[in-house]
Amino acid sequence: MAIARISGVCIRGLVTAIPRKEVSLSNDEAYLFDGNQAQIERLKQTIGLDKRRIADEQTTAMDLAETAIRKLLEETNTDPGSIDGLFMVTQTPDYFQPGNAVMLQGRIGLPTTCACMDINLGCSGYVYGLWAVHSFMASGGLDRVILVVGDTISKIVSENDRALRPLFGDAASATLLESNLGAPEAIFELRSDGTGYQSLWQPGGAFREPVNDENSVPENLGEGIERSRCHLHMDGAEIFNFSLKVELPAIREILEEADWDVDEVDGFVFHQANRYIIENIRKRLKLPESSVPSATVEKFGNQSGASIPATLSDHYGNQLTEKPHKMVLSGFGVGLSWATCAIELPKLLCNSIIEH
Amino acid sequence: METFINNLVEGINSQGLIIQSNHKLVELPNWDSLAILTTLSMLDMEYGVTLSGTELQNCGTVAELYGIVEQRKK
Numbered sequence: 035m036a037i038a039r040i041s042g043v044c045i046r047g048l049v050t051a052i053p054r055k056e057v058s059l060s061n062d063e064a065y066l067f068d069g070n071q072a073q074i075e076r077l078k079q080t081i082g083l084d085k086r087r088i089a090d091e092q093t094t095a096m097d098l099a100e101t102a103i104r105k106l107l108e109e110t111n112t113d114p115g116s117i118d119g120l121f122m123v124t125q126t127p128d129y130f131q132p133g134n135a136v137m138l139q140g141r142i143g144l145p146t147t148c149a150c151m152d153i154n155l156g157c158s159g160y161v162y163g164l165w166a167v168h169s170f171m172a173s174g175g176l177d178r179v180i181l182v183v184g185d186t187i188s189k190i191v192s193e194n195d196r197a198l199r200p201l202f203g204d205a206a207s208a209t210l211l212e213s214n215l216g217a218p219e220a221i222f223e224l225r226s227d228g229t230g231y232q233s234l235w236q237p238g239g240a241f242r243e244p245v246n247d248e249n250s251v252p253e254n255l256g257e258g259i260e261r262s263r264c265h266l267h268m269d270g271a272e273i274f275n276f277s278l279k280v281e282l283p284a285i286r287e288i289l290e291e292a293d294w295d296v297d298e299v300d301g302f303v304f305h306q307a308n309r310y311i312i313e314n315i316r317k318r319l320k321l322p323e324s325s326v327p328s329a330t331v332e333k334f335g336n337q338s339g340a341s342i343p344a345t346l347s348d349h350y351g352n353q354l355t356e357k358p359h360k361m362v363l364s365g366f367g368v369g370l371s372w373a374t375c376a377i378e379l380p381k382l383l384c385n386s387i388i389e390h
Numbered sequence: 391m392e393t394f395i396n397n398l399v400e401g402i403n404s405q406g407l408i409i410q411s412n413h414k415l416v417e418l419p420n421w422d423s424l425a426i427l428t429t430l431s432m433l434d435m436e437y438g439v440t441l442s443g444t445e446l447q448n449c450g451t452v453a454e455l456y457g458i459v460e461q462r463k464k
Contacts, residue, residue, distance in 0.1 A: 073420075080403065080424060197423055257422065271443025274427055278434060314431055 036224040037291060040168040044217035045377070047110040047384040048354070050207040050347040051102035051184075052087040052334055054389045059083050059200045066196045066258060077200065082309025082328065086203040086335030088188040093390065095126045095184040096134045098206035100141055101390040103180055106208040107142075109384035112178070114142060119149040119179040121167055123159035123339050125368070126185045127152060130240075138182070149176065156234075157305045157367025159183050159339030160207075161375050164363075165222040167211055177213040182206060185338040190236055192265040196258030201308065202266075203335020207343035210383075220377040221291050223284060230370040233272040238263030274311060277366055281315045284364055284374040292376035296321060298360060301350065305365040306330035306341035339365065347387045354385040394456050401425075401432030411453040415446075437463040 057063065059074055067073045077083050089098065099122060107114055122135040133152030138144075149170070155162050163181045170176055184206025191198045238249040249263035261267060281304070289296065302321055304312050312328040327349040330341055337344050342363050346354065353359070359379045366372035391411060399407050402418065402425040415421055426443055433439045439462045449455040 076403065076420070076424060080428065269443065270423055271426055271430055271446070274430060275434075275440055275442065279440070310427070310431075314435075318435070 038165060038169065038222045038224070039219050040165075040172050040222070041219040042213060042215055042217055043168045043171045043211055043220070044214045044380050045382065046210040046212050047106055047382050048207065048209050048343055048347055049102045049106040049109060049384065050205060050340065050344045050387045051098045051105070051390045052203075052205045052344070052387060053089045053093060053098065055088055055090055056085055057088060058085045063200050066194070066199055078332075080310055082332045083200045084332040086188070086200070087205065088335070089186045089204040093186070094128050095124050095186045095204070095206055096128045096138060098186075098204065098390050099134065099138055099182045099184045099208065101388065102184070102206050102208035103138065103142055103182060105386070105388050106180065106210055106384070109386065110210050111383075112210065114144050116178050117144045117148055117180060118176040119167070119170060120144060121151055121153060121163060121179070121181050123153045123155055123163040123181070123183040124185055125154055125156050125338070126187065126189065135182075155369070155371060156185070156338045157307065157341070158365035158369065158371040158373045160342040161222065161363050161365045161373035162224060162371070163339070164209075164220070164375060164377070165224060165373065168220055168222070171211065171213055179211045180208055181211060182208045183339040183343060185340065187266065187338050188335070190264075190266045192252055192259075192261045194252065194258075194260040195265065197270060198266060198268055201331075201336050203337050205334065205337040205340040205344050207340045207347065209343060217380070218378045220375055221288060222375045223288055223291070223373065225280065225284070225372045227370045230272070230276060232267075232269075233276065233370060234266075234268045234368045236264065236266050273307075273367070274314075276370055277307065277311050278314060278318065280372045281364060281366055282318055284372060285315075285319055285362065288362055288364075288374045288376050294360065294362075294376060299325060299362050300359040302326045302362045302364070303342050303345050305367060306345055307336055307367065338367075344387070347385055351385060354379060354382045357381055391456060394459065395452065397432055397436050398429065398452065401428045403428065409452055411451065411456065413452050415449055415452065415455065433459060439463050
């Protein structure tokens with residue numbers, strides 16, 4: 035069973051980059067609902083959709099990542115020459131090859147003694163990435179590492195998809211981790227169920243279904259949804275059921291593994307799929323409202339793997355630079371894949387959101 | 391059955407709506423992907439019954455849905 039306990043590594047700082055461009059459901063996307071404001075209001079109230087930050091045509095996840103990393107190095111006063119590793123979790127890289135991490139090493143001018151690698155995961159990716167980096171660092175040879183998580187999912191969603199268009203935003207978030215012998219144990223629980231891969235996926239455009247004249251043409255699926263095989267596909271009801279099914283045991287197990295009471299946890303930061311899913315999980319686990327942030331989606335959209343660090347940056351802000359926090363982080367989604375950790379954040383050197 | 395109907399009405403956020411057991415689910419006002427989601431949540435929360443989206447959509451009437459829930463509830 036994939037449960038890992040790793041000590042001697044700590045998070046030092048966090049910067050999240052979001053695109054400057056904001057779109058709103060009520061104005062910019064009313065066309066999806068034929069201008070039916072009552073329907074839009076229902077979505078706002080129930081699911082918590084409202085505004086999103088999306089990358090313009092020229093901006094990629096790598097560009098957002100570069101902005102976040104440069105700011106992180108600056109705010110933590112870190113010499114780029116001292117970085118031993120850069121890992122990027124993304125499913126929307128600039129190219130099929132090479133990966134984003136190695137290109138970012140070159141763009142930012144990190145030393146060639148740096149280990150670089152991409153990790154292909156979505157909503158569970160920040161926790162998986164933290165686990166991977168903790169593991170790499172604990173195995174020796176890496177003392178200062180940057181983990182960056184970023185995607186531009188808005189670019190793979192059909193413009194005429196009533197179900198998915200109002201949901202996804204873009205972001206990249208960079209985290210600085212350092213070896214520190216005194217750092218407390220972090221506990222990670224990693225999980226997968228590949229039988230559910232068709233609940234959330236982008237079937238066309240890679241090598242099983244290379245892009246062609248047919249699979250790139252949107253098909254009308256009814257209920258205001260037009261998608262091509264090269265667009266993102268999601269079965270909302272299946273993903274909702276999956277989230278409840280896996281997240282309740284995941285949180286209970288991690289609390290037990292860490293021997294933490296609900297009351298001593300400063301924050302349960304879930305992947306910000308949408309407010310409705312998070313509230314459903316929170317109520318069933320009877321977690322206090324004040325320790326479960328759920329407003330990231332209505333401000334920025336569902337940012338895939340970057341949603342957990344973006345919530346740490348946006349919701350907690352300076353609190354994380356003022357005192358240590360005990361956090362439970364949990365991501366779930368595409369794969370299907372889910373991962374949860376119990377981690378003690380020391381007082382951070384920086385924790386901010388910047389616009390790209 | 392009455393409580394079930396009340397829960398259903400609340401679940402799809404259509405307070406005041408009068409529903410009969412022989413009503414077809416697809417003919418309820420606002421019966422869309424959002425209503426399906428909120429109904430799945432209500433069934434899970436109130437009855438401990440998890441239905442797939444397809445199972446729910448395959449239920450013709452309110453009474454059929456009630457039957458499945460009664461059969462499966464814990």
